[in-house]
Amino acid sequence: MNKASFWTFCCVFVLFSTGCSIPETTPTSKLPISEVGVYDADISNSGQFAVISRVNADIVVWSLSENKALFSWRHQEEGRNIVDNIHISADSDFVVSADSENFALWNVNSGDPLGFWRIDESTIRDIAVSNSGQGILIGKANGKVLYFEPSTGRSIEFLGHEEKVNTVDISPNGKYALSGSNDYKAYLWSTESGQIIHVFNHANRVTKVAIDDQARFLFTSDSQDDSQIWDAQTGEAISQLHFIERQWVFTSAKFSEDGRYLLTGSPAKRLALWDVQSGDTVKEWRVAATSGPAPQSAVVYGIGFLPTENSVVSISSSGNLESWNVEK
Template structure:
């Protein structure tokens, strides 16, 4: 999301020296120029990155080679700051500040291209089969759109407060959105009605749904990061950290329901116990080589074959061994 760049320097000063640089079990460079956004497919087969050079690239992790290269709007100078896989790994949604597009991971073909006239796009999410698209805007509205039926619904629960982070359930029926009004909402994309409201003492900057409908993660821009029971709406655990603040730029739940994996703008990748909120492990990703600022935003995190995986602004895809796994 756009706010990630705003917090990069502050977070680096607060946290950058606290953890020694770690050695991954494997590292693959996906872009020499660095990346603005990234995601890892749920099946662990692919990564998608928005490169600083202007291209969107789908990388085949198993074959260790690029699969597709796309140009958003056909303009290499356009800043694509959001890329997301659908939960079934069949599609990718990409967006800049005014437009969003859907791409097929199987064929590489674009499925559609849409322009937003009101406000700017903050975040996007996609359901299975690209049947539903969720778009967050800076004016506080969240749009749910079905490309096949053209049904559209606007969620106005955040008022006029900017929406920073969103996620969508695999079936497209439920949305999780967090904004500057200090709230994250779980709501129905069929009715627009709020199912659960999760309150924070500061603006909510990161949200994530467990795609097996067990948990939700919401975090503000200071020191309140919680894991919630999606069915009851009650707090399951609060992440335990001693720092004055941690800002999260990525989050992912493990399929076995044991761990939450998060990334930060200050090189850090952290593994948490879902039930207790305790930190299990943490790693410090490597920055880019050369004279550029020596930091790295962790844009994507996930799990592949029992290891934690990250993609950072340095352009590196890295694998990290989890103790006991």
């Protein structure tokens, strides 16, 4: 099961097991960017652009300020696209994209590809890239995590997980990796030595991890109700996200630059802003659903903070780019 299919399954399960308690919300703006949907998306930390993998189309670099396409990229031939993993570096200069077997590195400023590579062993589950495109992190279905440096060819495999790796993230300097797996564990580890720095145990499979770009916090979340924010230096718990549902799965997570908030997206139309220190919900929104037959839902893939406005932005599998007012 690829990433898109996995989150569609999660979305259907959550809808029928918990229902949707979020009231209808109206975005400050809404822009359809793909009529047939989106496989994955990411939004730059600068808030200036998004990278979106569009179903049966291309990977598009989209200007959020000008609302237009800047570049169009492809892994496959015209009219075919199966890229379901997108990640933008913290410095907003490089992008890594991947389907189940291939990954590519791109320069955002020029729009040029910097290399294409193939994974012969297992399949790609998640991917991340550090600043300057220096290091690429690849989580695989066989439980291994590969760290690879395109410029030097250096690579190291992390073998700490015992089951399928679902989610990875990398620090901006490329020195630290965070990975989560079906073995109920998340590890923070060194990409220089492979040495484990912190272990985070969960009661269920870990489905989402995120590293704060300022090296203050880590986020790990499992497939049920345990979602934690940790001190990145000590590994001690700072807060647990508070929600009454018996299950809240996350597809995306990003810390605000000032360290006050965590923004998350889910597979069931949910976008939420959390207080880092308390774990309380600050505000929630419901993104626009897909059109067509039930269930009417949308997987929230891309999330970000807009730089000059009191707003956040989301991109979902429905093919919509929406912005939301953060004011209470």
